[in-house]
Amino acid sequence: MATKKTRMKSTAVAVAVPQSRSMCADDIRRIGDLQREHARVAAELNDQIAALTNAAEPVLAELSQRIAALQTGVQTWCEANRVTLLGEDDRNGKTANLVTGEVSWRVRPPSVSIRGTEAVLEALRRGGLERFIRTKEEPNKEAMLNEPSALAGVPGVSIVRGVEDFIITPFEAQTEVTA
Template identity: 60%
Template sequence: MATKKLKAKAHAYAPQSKADCQADIKKLGDLQRDLLRAQADLNDEIAHLTKAATPRLEALQERIGTLQAGVQTWCEANRAELCGNGKTANLITGEVQWRLRPQSISIRGAEAVIDTLKRLGLERFVRVKEEPNKEAMLNETDAVRGVAGITVVTGVEDFTITPFEVEVPGA
């Protein structure tokens, strides 16, 4: 069996000794923790800003909802005068419209609906999805090797760096 070579891409920086590599792993851990702290600080600031703005935003949404409901009530009561036989009215400061949504289907309890459709002989409304079974192919790689469009990927090696850290209980 042939030995596998680990291909490494050339980078602008690489440690020059074992000590340099150890120091760089420590720096990597420090930088990762700094990144996590910066992300936590940012999330804290976002939470603070959101909490501070929430009452104002809720008040604005409530006012908008009240105005929209009032305008709709008035427009519904005066629709014939506003539109005649049409569906749109221009009120100078804005426009109101009445539009029918396209027909749609809503399904609750998909499994029960599928069973009912099959029982009623309405299988044409049940979609059967065919797709390659990768799990079965992994169990029998020799059978699918060479089939156009299928590639059996083996021997991929990942390189990971895990700086040592102490976990504080209860933190």
């Protein structure tokens, strides 16, 4: 029996720390260069994807139409021959094996569709059907931020302050594309 390796390969990256202000400025310029190169490669990839999608779209659309037509025909025949396929009492199963594949009938579970939520809520209240209205309770974070001293002894609540993000923004010329 072969022994498995239990060691993971390190993916650590050596970090070069600039040693002066000019070296730091040079690294920021290189970050900008790399970001622009990344954007160029991503744009090139998207162009290739768009070209492939455009080339395949007519073929895929035609295949989808042919599939839909065949599915409609199969469903029509199966509906007309449902008793033959499933028997009189189709409680035993709603799937028929047709050698090259199966067809089946499934009843979807009940669902509720609501249009005009506010009107529905008002109608439920007027009809005394409040049991069908959900009330969601949750902590009000905005109010907590306004009164942090009142929460001093509440377990599970902490006010996070002073989190600082470090952002590098290389300078570059802005251009506009006009139509």
